[in-house]
Amino acid sequence: MSSESMPIAGAGNLPGAARRVWLETLHEWLITVDHKKLGLMYIGYALFFLVVGGIEATIIRIQLAVPHAHFVSPEVFNRMFTMHGTTMIFFVAMPVLFGFANYLVPLMIGARDMAFPRLNAFSFWMTAFGGLLLYFSFLGGDGLYGAGSAPDVGWWAYAPLTSKAFSRGHSTDYWTVSLLASGFGTIGTAVNLVATILSMRCRGMTLGKMPLLAWLNLVMSGMLLFTITPLTAAQIMLMVDRYLDGHFFDTHAGGSAAIWMHFFWIFGHPEVYVLIIPCFAFVSEIVPVFSRKPIFGYPVMVAATVAIGGVSMSVWAHHMYTIGMTSYENAFFVLTTLAVGVPTGIKIFNWLGTMWGGKIRYAPPMMFCLGFLFQFLIAGLTGIMLGSAPFDWQLGNSYFVVAHFHYVIVGGILFALFAAFYYWYPKMTGRMLNDTLGKWHFWVFLIGFHLTFDFMHIPGLLGMPRRIYTYEPGRGWAIWNMIATIGVAFQIAGILIFVFNLVHSYFRGRVAGDDPWDAWTLEWATSSPPAACNFAVLPEVRSRRPLWDLKHPEDPDWKYE
Amino acid sequence: MTIPQTLPSSPWTLPSRGRVGMFCFIAAEASIFTIFVVAYLFYLGKSVSGPTPREVLELPIFSSVCLLSSSLTIHLAVEFLRKGKSGAFRAAWGLTLLLGAIFLAATGLEWRRLIVEKGLTISTNLFGTTYYSLVGLHASHVTGGLIGLAVVMVLALAGKVRPEHSGPVDVLSLYWHFVDAVWVVVFTVVYVIGR
Ligand code: HEM
Numbered sequence: 106m107s108s109e110s111m112p113i114a115g116a117g118n119l120p121g122a123a124r125r126v127w128l129e130t131l132h133e134w135l136i137t138v139d140h141k142k143l144g145l146m147y148i149g150y151a152l153f154f155l156v157v158g159g160i161e162a163t164i165i166r167i168q169l170a171v172p173h174a175h176f177v178s179p180e181v182f183n184r185m186f187t188m189h190g191t192t193m194i195f196f197v198a199m200p201v202l203f204g205f206a207n208y209l210v211p212l213m214i215g216a217r218d219m220a221f222p223r224l225n226a227f228s229f230w231m232t233a234f235g236g237l238l239l240y241f242s243f244l245g246g247d248g249l250y251g252a253g254s255a256p257d258v259g260w261w262a263y264a265p266l267t268s269k270a271f272s273r274g275h276s277t278d279y280w281t282v283s284l285l286a287s288g289f290g291t292i293g294t295a296v297n298l299v300a301t302i303l304s305m306r307c308r309g310m311t312l313g314k315m316p317l318l319a320w321l322n323l324v325m326s327g328m329l330l331f332t333i334t335p336l337t338a339a340q341i342m343l344m345v346d347r348y349l350d351g352h353f354f355d356t357h358a359g360g361s362a363a364i365w366m367h368f369f370w371i372f373g374h375p376e377v378y379v380l381i382i383p384c385f386a387f388v389s390e391i392v393p394v395f396s397r398k399p400i401f402g403y404p405v406m407v408a409a410t411v412a413i414g415g416v417s418m419s420v421w422a423h424h425m426y427t428i429g430m431t432s433y434e435n436a437f438f439v440l441t442t443l444a445v446g447v448p449t450g451i452k453i454f455n456w457l458g459t460m461w462g463g464k465i466r467y468a469p470p471m472m473f474c475l476g477f478l479f480q481f482l483i484a485g486l487t488g489i490m491l492g493s494a495p496f497d498w499q500l501g502n503s504y505f506v507v508a509h510f511h512y513v514i515v516g517g518i519l520f521a522l523f524a525a526f527y528y529w530y531p532k533m534t535g536r537m538l539n540d541t542l543g544k545w546h547f548w549v550f551l552i553g554f555h556l557t558f559d560f561m562h563i564p565g566l567l568g569m570p571r572r573i574y575t576y577e578p579g580r581g582w583a584i585w586n587m588i589a590t591i592g593v594a595f596q597i598a599g600i601l602i603f604v605f606n607l608v609h610s611y612f613r614g615r616v617a618g619d620d621p622w623d624a625w626t627l628e629w630a631t632s633s634p635p636a637a638c639n640f641a642v643l644p645e646v647r648s649r650r651p652l653w654d655l656k657h658p659e660d661p662d663w664k665y666e
Numbered sequence: 667m668t669i670p671q672t673l674p675s676s677p678w679t680l681p682s683r684g685r686v687g688m689f690c691f692i693a694a695e696a697s698i699f700t701i702f703v704v705a706y707l708f709y710l711g712k713s714v715s716g717p718t719p720r721e722v723l724e725l726p727i728f729s730s731v732c733l734l735s736s737s738l739t740i741h742l743a744v745e746f747l748r749k750g751k752s753g754a755f756r757a758a759w760g761l762t763l764l765l766g767a768i769f770l771a772a773t774g775l776e777w778r779r780l781i782v783e784k785g786l787t788i789s790t791n792l793f794g795t796t797y798y799s800l801v802g803l804h805a806s807h808v809t810g811g812l813i814g815l816a817v818v819m820v821l822a823l824a825g826k827v828r829p830e831h832s833g834p835v836d837v838l839s840l841y842w843h844f845v846d847a848v849w850v851v852v853f854t855v856v857y858v859i860g861r
Pocket residue numbers: 261377378380381423424442443445446449484485487488489491492493497500501502506509510513514518
């Protein structure tokens with residue numbers, strides 16, 4: 106959204122010329138390898154799919170609002186929850202986080218671009234292509250057999266449901282190929298981020314002086330290398346089964362359905378940490394600035410993140426307690442799962458420690474961070490509950506699980522993302538997001554979130570399984586489902602306020618200046634939006650808060666660090 | 667606001683991004699292979715019909731020796747390039763290419779024998795599925811590597827590869843070493859443990 110993107114103004118009376126300028130701008134964005142443009146494209150792409158996935162969620166919730174509803178057919182219902190889950194994880198959460206990482210990491214480590222700019226563009230277009238393929242299935246999924254449209258096997262696509270006998274047509278193939286394609290893009294991004302963070306830092310920025318955002322994205326990318334790839338491997342196996350009549354997951358020929366679960370969750374569990382760690386990164390940057398204190402316990406934060414990254418690679422089978430494992434396996438996965446809670450708890454205390462005694466400013470970025478802290482804590486607690494095998498035998502595959510992970514993903518990830526939008530939008534566009542609208546957005550969305558997901562725990566405890574098309578009246582589930590659906594209306598209203606704010610402030614917002622929050626990391630030393638080369642002269646740093654040093658020459662950080 | 671460069675320039679070196687990138691890529695590839703190897707081991711002896719590995723597999727000693735020695739030749743080639751001995755570089759690089767091609771051809775012949783004479787295809791039984799997938803995944807990586815090697819060879823013959831290019835060439839050689847190392851694992855799993 107740099108100045109080039111608005112060339113039409115002033116050329117209004119020359120339609121031909123205007124069209125040419127417009128085409129040139131489009132061309133420029135299509136062929137760009139600039140990390141800031143690619144970052145914005147990731148973010149825009151993800152926001153689009155957020156709306157699409159949100160519509161699917163709304164359809165699911167309307168269908169479940171009352172017993173015996175027939176708002177959509179059972180087939181459409183299955184497609185909706187499959188597409189909703191797949192879209193939100195792979196085409197909303199991952200791209201939007203990659204977008205912020207792309208935009209922010211080079212700026213914060215004082216570099217002019219990512220390590221491999223063309224690989225960066227390749228990754229984006231692979232991701233974009235993956236999303237298109239997934240949605241093309243609505244048209245092309247019919248295939249030769251005339252069965253099915255969009256995929257309907259759930260986001261985890263358990264075998265043998267994905268075998269040819271049970272998934273006719275091509276919808277499952279679109280699901281597979283789409284995730285393979287975007288997976289290659291993801292591997293590219295991970296390679297690129299690691300290489301950027303290790304090899305492109307400006308003078309003086311040792312690993313111990315990197316902003317936490319860079320550290321956390323380093324851990325996240327390192328994890329991705331080992332977690333997205335098992336999914337890639339499993340998808341290749343599934344393709345072998347479906348196209349070449351292989352037997353990997355074919356139980357008639359001795360294959361195993363459980364091994365697909367293992368492969369999927371070896372990816373799936375670390376994946377949820379891949380999503381939350383960049384959100385920890387946002388919070389770790391925003392909370393100090395809005396508490397006017399440096400982050401509390403920087404080395405401990407880094408160590409805790411590395412620990413989370415490591416341990417979360419060995420907890421995957423807590424998604425599989427109910428398939429019946431040996432007691433040794435159960436014990437192992439319970440212990441590792443509960444162990445993840447320790448470094449996570451350490452982080453929460455560090456953020457609290459940062460706020461303790463600080464001068465807290467209640468602007469929208471900070472408000473969303475506080476929401477994040479509160480909600481992520483509760484979500485972690487229900488996670489620990491589900492992590493205990495006996496509890497999970499009771500509640501696995503129920504709405505309690507759905508409530509748990511939406512508490513993390515909406516209450517945690519989405520809230521941290523909103524905080525990041527309010528915090529970095531001025532850098533990206535040069536204008537502030539409107540404060541009042543931001544507060545409305547916060548409160549309306551907060552109410553909607555709690556209406557939907559607090560009350561969703563209850564039908565889970567009462568035994569309502571997930572992924573059911575509809576249910577009988579008289580089981581005590583109806584009222585809670587109704588409340589959850591009402592919450593969706595509030596959430597939609599909140600999102601509309603947010604989108605309106607994004608568009609409105611782009612044209613009318615208060616001009617931000619380079620450093621509207623009086624912050625301390627390098628991105629605020631560039632102009633807003635930053636020039637194509639980011640820094641005219643590459644910076645040199647001596648502490649973790651280079652802009653503090655610059656603003657307070659009498660009391661610089663590097664004397665103490 | 668600009669951050670002035672106030673300090674007297676102290677030495678500041680960071681790891682080469684090419685090598686870091688390649689190591690990350692190799693880590694990712696290694697975990698793809700790990701999953702396939704795990705699947706192979708998990709399904710050993712679980713086929714409900716024949717043929718079994720013992721009945722049909724023969725040890726590919728010659729092609730394995732070729733592939734493994736290509737690691738040595740590519741290492742020498744990079745050393746030659748660094749020292750500016752372009753003739754020796756081309757010879758060693760060409761030899762690497764040749765050894766890799768022999769390996770690939772041998773795999774092709776082996777597959778032909780299995781399919782035509784032994785009637786083992788990817789859909790025959792679990793063994794066929796896992797065998798062709800694992801060996802095929804490796805062979806596709808050899809093919810990718812050979813394409814990369816061939817591009818460098820063409821450029822070298824055109825006189826365009828000079829000592830200052832030893833960085834990227836070295837990065838490519840890392841990939842080739844990885845492909846060779848994976849073969850050691852695949853060989854052990856498929857032909858030693860699995861037979
Ligand atoms: C201390 C932290 C956490 C613990 C102990 C934990 C534990 C668990 C357990 C045991 C399950 C399986 C429940 C079942 O299927 O029966 C689960 C499901 C899930 N969790 Fe968490 N969790 C934690 C944090 C997170 C985070 C940070 C995220 C996301 C960013 C997350 C996302 C999910 C998702 C998406 C599922 C459901 C997947 C599915 O079944 O479709 N969790 N969690």
